[in-house]
Amino acid sequence: MGFLLGDASRLLRRRFDQDARAIGVTRPQWRLLFALSRAEGINQGGLAEQLEVEAITLCRMVDRLQEADLVERRADPADRRAWRLFLTDKARPLLDTMHEIGHRVIEEALDGLDAARRDALAETLGIIRANLSTRPTDEPLKEAAR
Numbered sequence: 001m002g003f004l005l006g007d008a009s010r011l012l013r014r015r016f017d018q019d020a021r022a023i024g025v026t027r028p029q030w031r032l033l034f035a036l037s038r039a040e041g042i043n044q045g046g047l048a049e050q051l052e053v054e055a056i057t058l059c060r061m062v063d064r065l066q067e068a069d070l071v072e073r074r075a076d077p078a079d080r081r082a083w084r085l086f087l088t089d090k091a092r093p094l095l096d097t098m099h100e101i102g103h104r105v106i107e108e109a110l111d112g113l114d115a116a117r118r119d120a121l122a123e124t125l126g127i128i129r130a131n132l133s134t135r136p137t138d139e140p141l142k143e144a145a146r
Contacts, residue, residue: 025094035050
């Protein structure tokens with residue numbers, strides 16, 4: 001089961017990478033733009049935490065996206081050391097294209113599954129995610145330590 005989940009995830013990532021390259025965006029940039037679209041005005045530290053990347057890594061990614069005129073940094077009025085991040089007008093059509101690509105890739109992946117099986121798959125994956133999210137990753141399983 002783990003290998004199937006891992007392979008499916010790897011193949012999805014690979015397909016997203018191929019299609020993202022076609023529009024000039026890397027998958028990490030895609031993730032950043034998508035996350036920012038859901039939380040515009042977030043500070044860089046908060047976005048780094050949300051994406052589970054180091055602050056310096058996020059800073060470099062934002063630098064590149066700012067150079068491409070896709071992301072704008074604005075001074076945080078409450079903290080002069082912090083920057084708030086916003087999408088530019090140029091990023092919005094790109095996000096629409098990214099959503100279309102994402103939808104197309106998911107449809108390709110789920111081809112042959114009717115609505116009931118798709119719903120069951122989504123529910124099952126949600127349960128798996130919830131099960132694995134309940135224990136902190138740095139806390140070893142007590143039974144395995146015996």
